[in-house]
Amino acid sequence: MEIACLGLNHxxxxxxxxxxxxxxxxxxxxxxxxxxxxxxxxEGVVVSTCNRTEFYLAAExxxxxxxxxxxxxxxxxxxxxxLYYHHESAQAVRHLCKVVxxxxxxxxxxxxxxxxxxxxxxxxxxxxxxxxxxxxxxxKVFGVGKKVRTQTTIQEGSTSIGNVAVELAEKIFGHxxxxxxxxxxxxxxxxxxxxxxxxRGAKSVIVANRTHERALELAAEMNGRAVRFDDWLPVLKDxxxxxxxxxAPHTVIHAKDIESVRRARKFRPLFxxxxxxxxxxxxxxxxxxxxxxxxxxxxxxxxxxxxxRRSLQIAECEKIIEAELVKLLP
Amino acid sequence: xxxxxxxxxxxxAAVAGVRGLLILRHGDKSRWTVxxxxxxxxxxxxYLVIRGEMRGACPLRSIGEISVYLAWSLTLFYLLVxxxxxxxxxxxxxxxxxxxxQGFALLPGRLxxxxxxxxxxxPWGETHSAMSVLAYGALxxAAVAGVMFLxxxxxxxxxxxKSGLFRNLPPxxxxxxxxxxxxxxxxxxxxxxLLAGLLMPHGDGxxxxxxxxxxxxxxxxxxxAVKRIRGITGRRFALGAVALFVLSLGVFAxx
Numbered sequence: 267m268e269i270a271c272l273g274l275n276h277x278x279x280x281x282x283x284x285x286x287x288x289x290x291x292x293x294x295x296x297x298x299x300x301x302x303x304x305x306x307x308x309e310g311v312v313v314s315t316c317n318r319t320e321f322y323l324a325a326e327x328x329x330x331x332x333x334x335x336x337x338x339x340x341x342x343x344x345x346x347x348x349l350y351y352h353h354e355s356a357q358a359v360r361h362l363c364k365v366v367x368x369x370x371x372x373x374x375x376x377x378x379x380x381x382x383x384x385x386x387x388x389x390x391x392x393x394x395x396x397x398x399x400x401x402x403x404x405x406k407v408f409g410v411g412k413k414v415r416t417q418t419t420i421q422e423g424s425t426s427i428g429n430v431a432v433e434l435a436e437k438i439f440g441h442x443x444x445x446x447x448x449x450x451x452x453x454x455x456x457x458x459x460x461x462x463x464x465x466r467g468a469k470s471v472i473v474a475n476r477t478h479e480r481a482l483e484l485a486a487e488m489n490g491r492a493v494r495f496d497d498w499l500p501v502l503k504d505x506x507x508x509x510x511x512x513x514a515p516h517t518v519i520h521a522k523d524i525e526s527v528r529r530a531r532k533f534r535p536l537f538x539x540x541x542x543x544x545x546x547x548x549x550x551x552x553x554x555x556x557x558x559x560x561x562x563x564x565x566x567x568x569x570x571x572x573x574x575r576r577s578l579q580i581a582e583c584e585k586i587i588e589a590e591l592v593k594l595l596p
Numbered sequence: 597x598x599x600x601x602x603x604x605x606x607x608x609a610a611v612a613g614v615r616g617l618l619i620l621r622h623g624d625k626s627r628w629t630v631x632x633x634x635x636x637x638x639x640x641x642x643y644l645v646i647r648g649e650m651r652g653a654c655p656l657r658s659i660g661e662i663s664v665y666l667a668w669s670l671t672l673f674y675l676l677v678x679x680x681x682x683x684x685x686x687x688x689x690x691x692x693x694x695x696x697x698q699g700f701a702l703l704p705g706r707l708x709x710x711x712x713x714x715x716x717x718x719p720w721g722e723t724h725s726a727m728s729v730l731a732y733g734a735l736x737x738a739a740v741a742g743v744m745f746l747x748x749x750x751x752x753x754x755x756x757x758k759s760g761l762f763r764n765l766p767p768x769x770x771x772x773x774x775x776x777x778x779x780x781x782x783x784x785x786x787x788x789x790l791l792a793g794l795l796m797p798h799g800d801g802x803x804x805x806x807x808x809x810x811x812x813x814x815x816x817x818x819x820x821a822v823k824r825i826r827g828i829t830g831r832r833f834a835l836g837a838v839a840l841f842v843l844s845l846g847v848f849a850x851x
Contacts, residue, residue, distance in 0.1 A: 438752065440767035532827025535768050555829040558752050568757060 267308065267399050270328035271358040272335055272350055273320030276372050279349045286342045287319035294386050295393030302395055304338035305331040309397040311390040311404065313365070315382045317372050322362065324399040328354050356595055359403065363587045366411035368420060375420035375576045380411050403594075410590045417586060420579045423572025427455070427565045428462035430572075431539050435463060435507055438537050438558060442468045448505040449473045450498060450519075451512030452484040455541045459509050464488055472505065474498040476512070499523055503530040507537045510546040521550040524557060531556075541565070598646040599707065602664060605639035606698040608632050609671070613691030620688060620760050629687035630678060633671055636694065640668040652713045656725040660706030665726075667697035669733020670740075673781075677737060677774060685764050686774075689740045720796035728789030728809065732844060734782035735816070739841035741775040742834035749831055772830050775837055776823065783816050812844045 274287060289297045294312055301310035307323035314320075325331035332352055343349060353361045361370070366383050368375045387404045390396050396404070415421055424430040432442075439445045447468045449460045452475040460471055471490030474497070475481035481492035493501055502508070502523070512518050519538070533556050540547040540561040552559035612632035619626045643664060647655035655661045671694055678686040701707055748765045751757060765771075790813055793806050819836045822828050828836075 434752075434757075436767065437748075437762075437765075438768045440770045529827065533829040534827070535772075535830060552753075555831050560755070564755050568755075571758060 267324050267326060268328035269322070269324050269355060269358050269399065269403065270332050271320055271322050271353045271361055272332050273313075273318060274349045274351070275318035275320075275370070278351060283343070283349060284317070284319065287314070287339075288316070289314035289319065291385060291389075294389035295395070298390035298393050298395040301335065305335040307331045309400040310395045311387055311400055313383050313386040315379065318365075318370075320365070322358070322400065322403075324397065356591065359407070359594060360587065360591060362403070362407050363410045363414075363590070364584075366407055367414040367583055367587065369414075369580060369583055373425055374573065375422075375425075375579070377415070377421050380408075380415075383411075384408065406590075406594050410587060410594075413590065414583045414586050418579045418582045420576055420583050423568075423575055425569050425572050425576070427541065427562070427569060428459045430565045430568045431459050431509070431560070432462045432466050434558070434560065434568075435468075435537055436466065438535050439506055442466050445469055445506040446504055447471045447490075447507045447509065448498065448501055449475075449484065450495075450508065450510040450546065451475055451514075451542065452477075452480045453511045453513065456509045456511040457484060457487075459539060459541065460484075460488060463507065463509075468507070472501055474501070499527070503527045506535070507539065509539045509541065511540075511542045512546050513542065514546060515544060517548045518546040519551060520548045521554065524551055524554050528554070528556075539565070598643050598650070599702070599709075601639045601643035601646065602698060602702060602707075605636045605643065605667075606695055606702065608636035608639060609667075609691045609694040609698070612636065612687060613695060616685075616688035616691065620685070620764055622760060626685070626688055626764075629691070630675065633675060633687050633691065633694075636691075637668070637671045637675060640664070640671060644668060647711070650711050650713070652715070652717070654722050654726050655711075656729060657711065657714065658706070658708065660701040660703075661711075662729060663697045663701040663706070665729045666732055666736065667694045667701075669730045670694055670697070670736045671733075673734045673737045673778065674740075677778060685744065685766065686737070686740060689744055690737065693736060693740060718796055720792045723792035724789050724796055726789075727785050727792060731782045731785035731789055732841075734778050734785060735837075735841050735844060738775050738778035738782060739838045741771055741778060742837035745771040745775065745830060745834040746838075749834070768830060772833065775834060776820075779816065779820060779837060783813070783820065786813050786816070808846075812840065815840050815843065 274284065289312055294314065297312040298310050301307065301312055301321050301323060305323055305325065307325040309324040311322045312319070313322070321335060323331055336350065364370045366380050368377065368379055371379050387396070391401070424433045435442060435445065442463060445468050447460055447463050447470070449456045449471060452473055464471060471485065471488040473481040473485040473490060473492045474495045476495050478492065478494060485492040510519060524536070536557050538547055538551065538557060538559045540559065543562060545561055547559060551557055612629045615632070616626035616629045644655060647661065651657065656665055670690060674686055674690040744765060745768065747761065748768060748771065751762050752768070790809060793809065819840065823833060
């Protein structure tokens with residue numbers, strides 16, 4: 267019995283093609299059954315995420331099974347060439363190891379893919395499309411994925427601005443459950459950053475926007491409350507984190523504003539995130555002792571550094587995978 | 597025998613500090629620091645028991661003995677506070693201070709090989725010494741937490757966030773909470789120590805010592821009052837804890 271993988275991902279196929287191949291999480295079992303039928307394989311698993319769809323199969327003649335599968339998928343390709351990658355035997359196993367370890371992901375080292383592959387395997391297992399070959403393969407590969415993540419720092423550091431902001435907020439306040447967040451300017455970037463903070467347990471969100479209706483909308487989305495834009499300063503005495511992205515052509519938060527509420531705040535730490543261009547927060551604000559000020563360049567730089575650190579871990583991860591492949595493959 | 601226990605305690609604290617720092621440089625957590633420090637505490641207690649037997653009283657009669665007692669108190673408070681607040685890194689910062697105090701005590705002439713036996717002990721005097729040095733242990737640990745805060749504050753302010761040290765330091769708010777609690781514990785113990793000191797019989801030189809001790813106590817009270825009533829920035833609070841502890845060492849060393 268041979269193992270093979272046929273797939274396409276963000277490197278080989280544009281989104282308009284990927285979306286035609288995408289399979290919802292509730293339909294993964296059904297897709298695995300279709301895979302067996304189309305390819306004439308003995309065992310099969312379909313992995314589908316927003317960036318990839320991959321078909322893993324075990325068949326007497328894997329090459330022929332993959333060919334049949336390609337023919338079966340022809341109507342989805344619509345004239346595009348070179349969309350697929352195709353691996354067999356050791357190469358297919360190595361590829362799966364890289365996928366579960368996050369080495370093949372758009373966001374290097376991301377952890378979500380591990381759960382997504384696990385979900386795909388369980389769906390196939392429940393649909394009865396896995397057997398001794400793929401069961402053993404996936405169980406072993408999950409072990410390899412765990413080893414890569416625990417023995418390297420491939421998943422360390424935040425690689426998006428929202429996550430960098432969350433990481434910094436946690437470094438300042440610890441658990442965010444006692445932290446209040448104020449959003450100045452209800453744009454997309456501030457929405458994403460606030461959402462990231464809320465997902466990590468931030469106590470409440472207060473939104474101020476020049477268009478009050480938009481503030482009400484965002485506040486409702488975050489289970490928070492909206493205040494008039496002219497009233498943000500009195501609110502400042504209660505909040506711990508401020509995300510500012512107003513789109514104003516001049517600075518909105520000045521050192522004198524912060525100075526005016528320092529006593530009322532009892533000089534508690536204040537984390538200011540300025541993701542506006544041009545910047546919303548006067549540079550001098552960062553010189554106030556208890557204020558930690560980060561603008562978009564500083565956050566972007568931290569995300570870049572984390573990405574670079576992850577890239578340096580690739581060789582280490584591949585070394586672990588190769589060592590495990592020796593044990594895995596007869 | 598007491599000296600060997602002290603040497604062993606110093607070596608164990610040194611291992612805790614050096615090993616912790618090396619692990620930290622790789623960006624990992626120093627999980628074993630707490631165990632090395634527990635072993636150091638056991639050896640410190642071995643020293644204190646033997647020394648106490650020799651003295652027939654609390655071994656706090658010379659600058660060397662006071663240094664060791666202070667190191668023991670510091671270790672004890674670290675072991676009480678560190679694991680409770682999951683501040684594993686506190687041990688890496690505490691260990692060098694323990695080595696410093698005990699290393700000082702091990703210098704020639706600091707610890708008499710056959711210390712004089714105390715025949716007439718006064719309970720107020722014993723309570724004063726024991727409570728005060730215990731208090732300074734808590735205040736020393738507060739100073740350590742203060743240094744950790746100052747390091748983290750600087751890194752956050754200057755956006756230097758790549759080091760293993762930064763990744764392993766506890767959050768700003770947790771450090772400030774621990775710092776405040778340690779200062780409260782230290783102040784309460786110091787208050788009892790001072791009250792006992794006022795009740796004990798005084799020799800000629802004792803008043804200067806007591807006045808200096810009351811001044812240090814008043815400094816801590818003033819800082820805590822400002823923190824409670826008006827508020828104070830984390831940086832000033834941490835700097836105050838460090839400065840007052842350094843000042844309090846002067847009470848032992850010079851007065």
